[in-house]
Amino acid sequence: MIQITINGQDIEVEEDTSLMTILRKEGIAIPSLCYHPALSHPIASCKLCAVEIMNTDAGAPGKIKLACTLKAQTGLVVETDTEAVRQARTTAINHLLSLAPQSEILLQIAERFQLPTTPAPDGCIRCRLCVQICKEIVGANALRTSRINDRTFVVPDPGNCIGCGTCVNICPTKAIRIEDKDNVRTISIRDEIIGRHPLLRCEGCGAMFTTPRFLDHVHSRSTEHHPDVKEQHLYCPSCAKLIRRSIGAL
Numbered sequence: 584m585i586q587i588t589i590n591g592q593d594i595e596v597e598e599d600t601s602l603m604t605i606l607r608k609e610g611i612a613i614p615s616l617c618y619h620p621a622l623s624h625p626i627a628s629c630k631l632c633a634v635e636i637m638n639t640d641a642g643a644p645g646k647i648k649l650a651c652t653l654k655a656q657t658g659l660v661v662e663t664d665t666e667a668v669r670q671a672r673t674t675a676i677n678h679l680l681s682l683a684p685q686s687e688i689l690l691q692i693a694e695r696f697q698l699p700t701t702p703a704p705d706g707c708i709r710c711r712l713c714v715q716i717c718k719e720i721v722g723a724n725a726l727r728t729s730r731i732n733d734r735t736f737v738v739p740d741p742g743n744c745i746g747c748g749t750c751v752n753i754c755p756t757k758a759i760r761i762e763d764k765d766n767v768r769t770i771s772i773r774d775e776i777i778g779r780h781p782l783l784r785c786e787g788c789g790a791m792f793t794t795p796r797f798l799d800h801v802h803s804r805s806t807e808h809h810p811d812v813k814e815q816h817l818y819c820p821s822c823a824k825l826i827r828r829s830i831g832a833l
C-alpha cells in the first residue's frame with residue numbers, strides 16, 4: 584500500500600490503481616463519459632475527468648491530467664476542484680457540446696459541476712441579410728442584432744413584424760422559420776417568436792395566404808403609385824395573376 588493525497592486528505596491505496604477508480608471508490612464527484620472499467624485501457628477522449636496534480640515545490644503551478652489515465656504513485660497530491668480544473672472541464676464540455684448540442688447528459692454535467700456553457704448553435708451565420716431586408720425593403724424594422732453574453736444574435740424587435748415571410752425566404756441557412764397552422768402564421772428564430780399573426784383568406788380561391796398587417800402595410804405603401812394594386816392584394820398571388828390576365832395587364 585502507498586499513500587496519496589486527494590483534496591487535502593491522505594488515503595492509502597494500492598500502487599498503480601487508476602485514479603478514476605480511487606475517486607469513485609472514495610465518493611469524490613468526477614465527471615466522465617468515455618471511461619469504462621471493463622476496458623483494458625482508458626480512451627481518454629471526453630477530457631471531462633481533468634484533475635490537478637499539485638507540485639510539491641511551494642508556489643509552483645500544478646499540472647492538469649486526466650484521472651482516467653493516472654495511476655496512483657507514492658506522494659501523489661491531487662486536487663479535483665481548483666480553478667485550473669474548472670477551466671479544463673469547461674473547455675472539454677464546450678467542445679463536446681459543439682459536437683452534440685442536443686445532448687441532455689452534457690447539459691446535466693455542465694449544471695452539476697457548474698461549468699459555463701456557450702449557447703448551442705442556432706443555425707444563424709450572422710450575415711444580417713434578414714435584418715437589412717426587413718429594414719430596407721419591407722420597412723418593418725422587426726429584426727436587429729444584439730450582444731448577449733459576448734455573442735451576437737439576431738433578435739426580434741417586439742411588435743414590429745408584419746408576417747410577410749421575407750426574412751424566411753431570404754435566410755441562406757434557413758435559421759428563421761415560418762409555420763402556417765390553424766389559421767395562424769408564426770415566424771420564429773431559435774425558440775423566440777418574431778411575430779404571430781392571424782391568416783386571411785384569398786377572396787378568389789379561399790386559401791389562407793397572408794396576414795392583415797401585411798395587407799395594411801402594402802396598402803399604405805403602394806396605393807398612391809398603383810391604384811389597381813389595392814384590390815388585387817385581397818387575392819393570393821395565383822388569383823391576382825388571373826385577374827391581371829383577365830383585365831389585360833398581363
Ligand code: SF4
Nearest residue numbers: 717744745747748750
Ligand atoms: S416576417 Fe416579420 S421579421 Fe420577417 S421580414 Fe417580414 S416583417 Fe420582417
